[in-house]
Amino acid sequence: MRQKNVSKGARLYLWNRYDRQSFVGLVGLLLSSPSLIFYKEFQAMDYKRLALVLAAIFFVAFSFSFGLLVFTYQHFRAFSINNYKRLLLNYLLKHNLVEKVTVKTDKGSRERKKLARIYLKQPNSYELHVYFPIDGGTHQEKFLSLSGELETTFFADFQEQNFINEKRILAKRSYVEYVFAIEGERNRIHVNDVGIDKKLGVKLMNGVYWNYESDPHLLIAGGTGGGKTVLLMSLLSALARVGQVDICDPKRSDFVGLKDVPVFKDRVFIDKESMMNCLREAVVFMDSRYDVMTSHSEYKPGKRYSDYGLFPKFILFDEWAAFIASLTYQEYEEVVQSVTQIVLKGRASGVFLILAMQRPDGEYLKTALRDNFMKRLVVGRVTATAYRMMFGDESDKKIFKYIKGKIGRGYVANNGELAREFYSPFVPIEEGYDFITELAKLPVLEEVQAVQLEAPPVSNVELERAEAGQLEDKTYTITALSRKLGQPNKTVKKVIERLAAAAFPIREKAPYTEDDYYALQSVFSAKEAGALTLHEAIEEILADEEEYKRDFENFKEGVKDF
Numbered sequence: 005m006r007q008k009n010v011s012k013g014a015r016l017y018l019w020n021r022y023d024r025q026s027f028v029g030l031v032g033l034l035l036s037s038p039s040l041i042f043y044k045e046f047q048a049m050d051y052k053r054l055a056l057v058l059a060a061i062f063f064v065a066f067s068f069s070f071g072l073l074v075f076t077y078q079h080f081r082a083f084s085i086n087n088y089k090r091l092l093l094n095y096l097l098k099h100n101l102v103e104k105v106t107v108k109t110d111k112g113s114r115e116r117k118k119l120a121r122i123y124l125k126q127p128n129s130y131e132l133h134v135y136f137p138i139d140g141g142t143h144q145e146k147f148l149s150l151s152g153e154l155e156t157t158f159f160a161d162f163q164e165q166n167f168i169n170e171k172r173i174l175a176k177r178s179y180v181e182y183v184f185a186i187e188g189e190r191n192r193i194h195v196n197d198v199g200i201d202k203k204l205g206v207k208l209m210n211g212v213y214w215n216y217e218s219d220p221h222l223l224i225a226g227g228t229g230g231g232k233t234v235l236l237m238s239l240l241s242a243l244a245r246v247g248q249v250d251i252c253d254p255k256r257s258d259f260v261g262l263k264d265v266p267v268f269k270d271r272v273f274i275d276k277e278s279m280m281n282c283l284r285e286a287v288v289f290m291d292s293r294y295d296v297m298t299s300h301s302e303y304k305p306g307k308r309y310s311d312y313g314l315f316p317k318f319i320l321f322d323e324w325a326a327f328i329a330s331l332t333y334q335e336y337e338e339v340v341q342s343v344t345q346i347v348l349k350g351r352a353s354g355v356f357l358i359l360a361m362q363r364p365d366g367e368y369l370k371t372a373l374r375d376n377f378m379k380r381l382v383v384g385r386v387t388a389t390a391y392r393m394m395f396g397d398e399s400d401k402k403i404f405k406y407i408k409g410k411i412g413r414g415y416v417a418n419n420g421e422l423a424r425e426f427y428s429p430f431v432p433i434e435e436g437y438d439f440i441t442e443l444a445k446l447p448v449l450e451e452v453q454a455v456q457l458e459a460p461p462v463s464n465v466e467l468e469r470a471e472a473g474q475l476e477d478k479t480y481t482i483t484a485l486s487r488k489l490g491q492p493n494k495t496v497k498k499v500i501e502r503l504a505a506a507a508f509p510i511r512e513k514a515p516y517t518e519d520d521y522y523a524l525q526s527v528f529s530a531k532e533a534g535a536l537t538l539h540e541a542i543e544e545i546l547a548d549e550e551e552y553k554r555d556f557e558n559f560k561e562g563v564k565d566f
């Protein structure tokens with residue numbers, strides 16, 4: 005609970021419903037008032053003419069006032085926040101969340117609506133904070149559980165709930181604060197603005213950064229045509245400025261052209277053997293870095309690679325699932341070993357993985373490994389199960405929206421945090437923007453140019469895990485699974501049977517995996533969100549899965565054997 009008095013922004017009043025009308029009315033009257041200096045001329049006019057002149061004056065004044073209103077809403081947060089005020093008022097009134105007080109009048113008494121002490125604040129273009137009082141009021145309990153409904157009302161993404169305990173001398177006040185991520189599309193940035201901020205990391209959008217040091221390893225999922233490749237290219241333009249980037253392109257298409265770009269010279273791999281070798285070498289590279297770091301005269305446990313002036317190294321894999329699907333069992337085992345090493349030791353030694361695929365199924369990325377990817381991004385359309393795999397339990401109640409035609413739109417979250425809307429940097433492809441030309445302009449880095457992000461030191465737990473070198477997959481018994489889902493054993497068993505009978509990838513018997521849990525969670529969430537029967541919810545998830553399978557099969561067809 006926060007103790008200090010925070011600035012809560014503007015208080016919400018019932019008359020905020022009429023903000024726009026009052027603005028246009030007042031400004032319109034103000035603008036038309038100078039015409040009063042011609043009152044003598046007005047007096048001399050006949051009625052018809054006077055009415056015509058006044059109508060013209062008011063028309064011009066009010067049109068200008070309306071234009072001014074649009075301009076202020078577009079450019080000033082102090083005005084655009086009124087849109088949220090109006091939505092909130094509408095919600096509170098329609099859901100009877102206003103208090104009613106009886107006031108005496110000459111003719112008896114009447115009821116008057118009274119609003120609790122509610123505040124709104126928009127500290128920047130991408131966040132909205134709303135404060136509700138905890139003061140024993142009629143609706144206090146409801147005020148504590150508004151996150152989901154307000155998320156829908158604001159068409160925003162709920163991010164956090166905080167409690168504020170204000171201590172004033174004469175009045176003690178407490179509030180519950182809701183923070184929402186808003187206006188995703190307005191906070192989209194141009195590809196030229198993708199860069200590195202020393203404090204925050206790689207800028208991907210206003211308010212969205214990838215700090216690879218505090219949130220190592222990036223996982224990207226997205227359906228075909230959703231904008232994965234363009235996003236990866238935009239990322240490359242920032243990463244190649246601060247470190248070395250190896251690119252693996254099993255599809256042999258989008259990234260092949262980069263092999264002649266100086267910063268990526270000898271760093272673009274397209275055949276299976278060289279991609280496996282890239283991972284092998286990354287492990288050797290990390291081990292030799294550990295040696296350099298531990299034998300350094302200023303060695304101290306917990307220090308990171310950048311503390312020794314070393315640069316980060318990124319390994320970017322497009323279509324990871326296609327790569328895994330092409331491996332033999334032995335090769336697969338070796339790749340899993342290498343990736344395990346990298347996710348465990350990468351942060352301290354400065355090696356970071358970026359894996360992109362349609363959906364991170366356990367088949368292609370073991371769930372224990374997936375848990376170590378601290379930044380998650382989805383672009384384009386993915387299935388309900390894929391959202392659960394990417395954003396986990398935290399977002400289990402979230403309704404992920406797919407908006408047709410919005411290329412590069414999706415969701416982003418740090419592992420363990422709530423997902424929010426994401427728009428990948430805008431690339432003016434139709435105006436001739438060409439990544440190869442732009443990336444070719446980047447200088448080849450020398451080690452001394454390392455950029456150090458401000459991130460916490462490597463913890464003892466991380467070092468211990470890195471030394472142990474193993475990750476454990478989480479598994480569940482049917483009872484544990486049902487408890488986690490909050491459903492009776494019988495219902496869960498029934499859903500498993502139905503999914504398995506329809507060839508959905510789910511285990512029929514314990515031990516169940518995290519992915520099985522996410523698949524089941526998708527069914528129960530679909531049931532709740534769409535007020536469906538269990539049967540309808542299962543059908544919906546199966547239809548989703550069919551579409552995913554078709555897409556994936558088509559995609560595999562397109563990938564030549566490499």
Ligand SMILES: Nc1ncnc2c1ncn2[C@@H]1O[C@H](COP(=O)(O)OP(=O)(O)OP(=O)(O)O)[C@@H](O)[C@H]1O
Pocket residue numbers: 226227228229230231232233234235384411412428429430431432433
């Ligand atoms: N950020 C963006 N800015 C502008 N246009 C974009 C953006 N992202 C995607 N597009 C448009 O959408 C098209 C498809 O995007 P992209 O190739 O990145 O999809 P993908 O998810 O990689 O698809 P696939 O898996 O089929 O390769 C691009 O050719 C481009 O025209």
